[in-house]
Amino acid sequence: MVAHSSDDVRGTLYIVATPIGNLEDFSRRAEKTLREVDYIAAEDTRHTRRLLNHFGIEAKLFSIHDHNEKDKSEYVATLLEEGKNVALVSDAGTPLISDPGYHIVSFLRARGLTVTPVPGSCALIAALCASGLPTDQFFFAGFVPAKSKARCDLFDSWKTQAGTVVFYESTHRIYDSIKDVASVYGDDAQLVLAREVSKTFETFLSGTATEILAMFDADANQMRGEFVVMLSFTQESGDEKELEAMRILTILLEDLPVKQAASMAAKLTGEKKNYLYKMALEMQAD
Structure with a gap:
């Protein structure tokens, strides 16, 4: 059962993952949470309503999307402070993973309110x-x-x-x-x-x-x-490429000024000239 935190009567924001395709991926915990919360904040209420209808879930829905997320943060905080529980869902998958929700979760955490994940599908x-x-x-x-x-x-x-x-x-x-x-x-x-x-x-x-x-x-x-x-x-790792660049610069710096050495090393390694120029300066400083 969805419960309030033990130290006060404030509510919780549940981050609920929903199926990305196969409805059988909807967890029992996620379904139970959506049945029991007071409100569901959805990226697209029409899309979420179809999911809820499929599982026979009745809920008070309101929308949270990219264009209103910051404005809705205070509203969600107020609901939680009044003791209401809220579920946040996206159109599919785990909210906040390339979906809205970051600003609200950050805002609620800063207010000392409880945010709990209900894990599930993630593409x-x-x-x-x-x-x-x-x-x-x-x-x-x-x-x-x-x-x-x-x-x-x-x-x-x-x-x-x-x-x-x-x-x-x-x-x-x-x-x-x-x-x-x-x-x-x-x-x-x-x-x-x-x-x-x-x-x-x-x-x-x-x-x-x-x-x-x-x-x-x-x-x-x-x-x-x-x-x-x-x-x-499949190319060399970052560490291997850096070691190779340093090796080439070491040789070039014996006969060339820093700028020319960096330019020549860039042609040999494919690395950016500015990056190699800075590396050469640091090598000379050492």
Whole structure:
């Protein structure tokens, strides 16, 4: 049963994960929580109402989304301080994971109010655990930029990122995003694309960016749906690249000024000139 905290009569905000596709993934605890709270804050009340109707749950709904989240924080705090319990849900999966909720949770924590997770479905974790890529370290980037230039800049910044990189992408931009991955990494990244996780047409595609694009060209249906994109880099690790850059700079600095040495090292290693220039200055200072 949903309960108030033991030290006062204030309510609790429950962060409730909902199915990302298969309704059988809805946990008994999540269903019970939504039945018993006083209010449910939903990203899209129409979408959540369909879920509630399926399980025969009646609830007082109000909306919390990207455009009103900050304004609703005080309202939710007031409900909790009055002893009401509130559940926060997104359209699918775990709230706050590339969905609204951060500002409210941060605001409530600062007020000393109770926030409790009710774990469940999350596309990020579901896709990663079945990808076959390394899971001991991973970096989640959420949704990547819509413009190619900004995407490529972001992808380029991941070149020294340890572990598997994960991001979300839509059906409308998946081809262009993978094309940009190919332009930045060539064949130096192993990709796994999880499409429509837990839904009827769930599919995992594996290969280099070039191979994935060929799959799209051969079957346009593979571009339909919502995607979790995972990249594992086959190039040298960040530590190995830094050691190699230092080795090359050490040799070049014996005969060249810092600026020229950094420029030459950038051509040899593919690292950014400014990064190598700073490294060379630090090496000389030592």
